[in-house]
Amino acid sequence: MRRELLERNFAAVQSEIDEERAAALGRAGRKVQVQFERCQQLIARLDALPDDAPMHDLLDEYRKARDEFEHRRWQLCVHREAIGLNDHRWIDRVFPTPQRR
Numbered sequence: 001m002r003r004e005l006l007e008r009n010f011a012a013v014q015s016e017i018d019e020e021r022a023a024a025l026g027r028a029g030r031k032v033q034v035q036f037e038r039c040q041q042l043i044a045r046l047d048a049l050p051d052d053a054p055m056h057d058l059l060d061e062y063r064k065a066r067d068e069f070e071h072r073r074w075q076l077c078v079h080r081e082a083i084g085l086n087d088h089r090w091i092d093r094v095f096p097t098p099q100r101r
Contacts, residue, residue, distance in 0.1 A: 021083050024079065025076075025079055025080065025083070028076045028079045029076060031072045031075070031076075032069070032072045032073050032075075032076050032091075032095055033095075035068050035072045035073075036069055036095050039062065039065050039066055039098040040098070042061060042062040042065055043062065043098060043101075045058060046058055046062060046101065059101060062101060066097075066098050066100070069095075069097070069098065070097065073091065073095055073097070076091065077091065
C-alpha cells in the first residue's frame, strides 16, 4: 500500500513537471512567433517603400526586430535542448531566419 502511494505521488509530481515544461515551451514558441511576424510586417513595409523614400529608421527597426527574433529563436532551441529535444529542423522550417538588410 505504501509503495502504491509513493508511486501515485511521484506520478502526480512528474505530471506537474511535464505540464510546466509544456507551458514554458509554449511561451517560448509564442515569443518567437511574435518576433517572426514583426519581421515579416517590417519586410513588407520596406518592400512597399518607393525607391526614393528614406528608409533608415525603418531599416534600423527591422534590424532590431531581426536581432530580437534570432535571440528568441536561440532561447527556444536552448529550452528544447534542456528537455531533451535536440532536433531543431522543424524550427528552421516554421521560423526561417529573415534575410539581412
